[in-house]
Amino acid sequence: MQSLSIPGNTNLDNHLFEMVCATIHRNNKFICLCIVAYIPPNACESEYMLMFHLMEQLCIKYEKTVLVADLNMYSANQNVQCYYEYFITYCGFRQCNNICNCNNRTLDVVLTTFSSEDLQVAEASESLSCIDPQHPPLYVALTNARECIARSQHAARPFPATLYPRWNFAKADFYSLYIAMSQTDWNAVYEAGSVNEAYVVFYDLFYKALDESTPRKKPKVGGSRYQYPEWYTA
Structure with a gap:
């Protein structure tokens, strides 16, 4: 509580x-x-x-x-x-x-x-x-x-922070992103059989549009100087 x-x-x-x-x-x-x-x-x-x-x-x-x-x-x-x-x-x-x-x-x-x-x-x-x-x-x-x-x-669990896709929005082509979002067919989200399925479909489409217009950040070599246990969240 x-x-x-x-x-x-x-x-x-x-x-x-x-x-x-x-x-x-x-x-x-x-x-x-x-x-x-x-x-x-x-x-x-x-x-x-x-x-x-x-x-x-x-x-x-x-x-x-x-x-x-x-x-x-x-x-x-x-x-x-x-x-x-x-x-x-x-x-x-x-x-x-x-x-x-x-x-x-x-x-x-x-x-x-x-x-x-x-x-x-x-x-x-x-x-x-x-x-x-x-x-x-x-x-x-x-x-x-x-x-x-x-x-x-067996249910989906949150990925560790190191596995999250990280996009470099400083180099993003936002015009292309807006066009991609407007042209995306979102019907699959509405046709999903459950909230969880709709969640997965939505982010698959959203991430696809991001990947087409925004470069990924290169992973850092070496660990952070801040070390936290796996259960820690900010």
């Missing part, structure tokens, strides 16, 4: 919503980020927006996320409810809790980027505290943890 961008001099301790985040690992291998959140009924719009803003930043950092929350959306205003739909789309979430309470309503959400084959939700047969009939205890199971780890290991 400390690495998140918080507007102004906002003190989270003074806000109504509560949020706990933890990364889940198995055999020292990352599986997912888990977020547990609560916001009381009749909270104002600014409370919701700040909470969604923080969650969006977390979802950008972690591809696999599980959000278990009591958001009390029934008491939120129209602006919040509309933004909530955008929030779900932006984070790539799906709601997978179909367990109803004593009033045949679903107050608690379980939002996740996992597929229905990888994560399932059921009503828990046991609870750690007295059961609130408005909020039945939930059992969230990651059914294919081993397969999820294997897929994440």
